Amino acid sequence: MEEIETLRKELEATHLAYEMMAQVSQFKSSYLAKTAHELRSPLSSLMGLHQLILGDLCENPEEEKEFLKQGFESAKKLIEIIDRIVTISKIDYGSIALNIETNSLNNIVEEVYELTEFQAQNYSYKINVKQPEIDIFIQADKSRLVQGLTALVDRALSLMEKGTIIITTQLNERENIATILIDIPCSLQQWEKQQEDLQTAGLTLTSLKKWNNNLELSPVMTVTLCQTLLKKMGGNLTILDISPENEPETFTRVQCLMPLSQVS
Numbered sequence: 418m419e420e421i422e423t424l425r426k427e428l429e430a431t432h433l434a435y436e437m438m439a440q441v442s443q444f445k446s447s448y449l450a451k452t453a454h455e456l457r458s459p460l461s462s463l464m465g466l467h468q469l470i471l472g473d474l475c476e477n478p479e480e481e482k483e484f485l486k487q488g489f490e491s492a493k494k495l496i497e498i499i500d501r502i503v504t505i506s507k508i509d510y511g512s513i514a515l516n517i518e519t520n521s522l523n524n525i526v527e528e529v530y531e532l533t534e535f536q537a538q539n540y541s542y543k544i545n546v547k548q549p550e551i552d553i554f555i556q557a558d559k560s561r562l563v564q565g566l567t568a569l570v571d572r573a574l575s576l577m578e579k580g581t582i583i584i585t586t587q588l589n590e591r592e593n594i595a596t597i598l599i600d601i602p603c604s605l606q607q608w609e610k611q612q613e614d615l616q617t618a619g620l621t622l623t624s625l626k627k628w629n630n631n632l633e634l635s636p637v638m639t640v641t642l643c644q645t646l647l648k649k650m651g652g653n654l655t656i657l658d659i660s661p662e663n664e665p666e667t668f669t670r671v672q673c674l675m676p677l678s679q680v681s
Contacts, residue, residue, distance in 0.1 A: 456502075459495050463488055498634055505642045508561070508649055515558040515649060519678040522553040522586055522595050528563050530584065533570045540574050543581040553588050553595045554678040557650050562675075565643045569599060569671055572639045576607040590677070599671040605658040608636045608669060640671075651676045 466488050475481035507513040530546050537544045573582055580602030587596040634642070644654045657670040 463491055505645050509645050517556055517558055519554050520557050520559045522555045523548050525559060525563055526584055526586055529566045532567045536574055542574060542577060545581055545583045547585045553586060555595050555675040556678050557675055561646060565646045568639055569643055572636055573601040576603040593677050594674045595677055597673040601669045603669055604667040605669050608640060608656050610636045647673060
């Protein structure tokens with residue numbers, strides 16, 4: 418009986434390991450597909466732009482030169498996107514080590530607020546921070562976590578049309594975690610958007626400049642990279658629809674869970 422029980426436990430452990438590996442494999446496949454789409458769209462758009470130039474479809478040399486200038490600016494932004502994806506990938510695979518140590522969550526959130534407040538004012542939006550009076554200490558790489566949270570808030574501001582972002586921190590000692598809630602007045606569908614192609618048909622300098630200004634990580638890729646980063650810190654990130662029932666307003670919640678430090 419003892420041997421059977423031991424065998425049963427080993428089978429359960431093997432099954433659990435298999436399920437975990439399957440989930441990791443599924444995540445990696447999804448990550449690769451999102452990355453490929455994120456890069457393929459702007460690259461194909463730039464190729465279409467250069468086809469117009471090579472096909473002598475510009476009205477004059479000045480327009481051709483301006484197209485080339487805008488294309489160069491787009492290429493530089495694309496390199497920035499690639500660098501961000503590569504950096505997170507290196508962190509995920511351990512090529513870049515994280516500096517995990519005890520940090521004040523209150524200070525981290527205040528720093529995120531300071532980095533995003535000016536942009537919010539430019540949009541005529543507001544950011545409200547709600548934190549408990551006691552300080553919460555978490556285990557995290559402070560600079561990387563600030564970068565990730567700032568990227569999420571920046572992206573949220575670009576998805577909103579009006580309203581206020583509310584950032585709340587909570588302590589859950591029973592679960593040994595701290596919670597960061599970022600409530601945003603926008604729909605969940607906004608966060609599911611992928612990178613869009615530049616339509617070469619009827620292309621104008623105005624449309625090119627507009628596309629170039631909007632060339633950045635898509636909402637879905639921003640979330641994916643932040644999920645990968647928090648996971649390496651022992652945390653978790655999820656996007657939730659918290660829109661009230663039977664109301665026209667839509668709200669999305671970015672929920673981040675981070676492990677508590679043993680320092681009190």
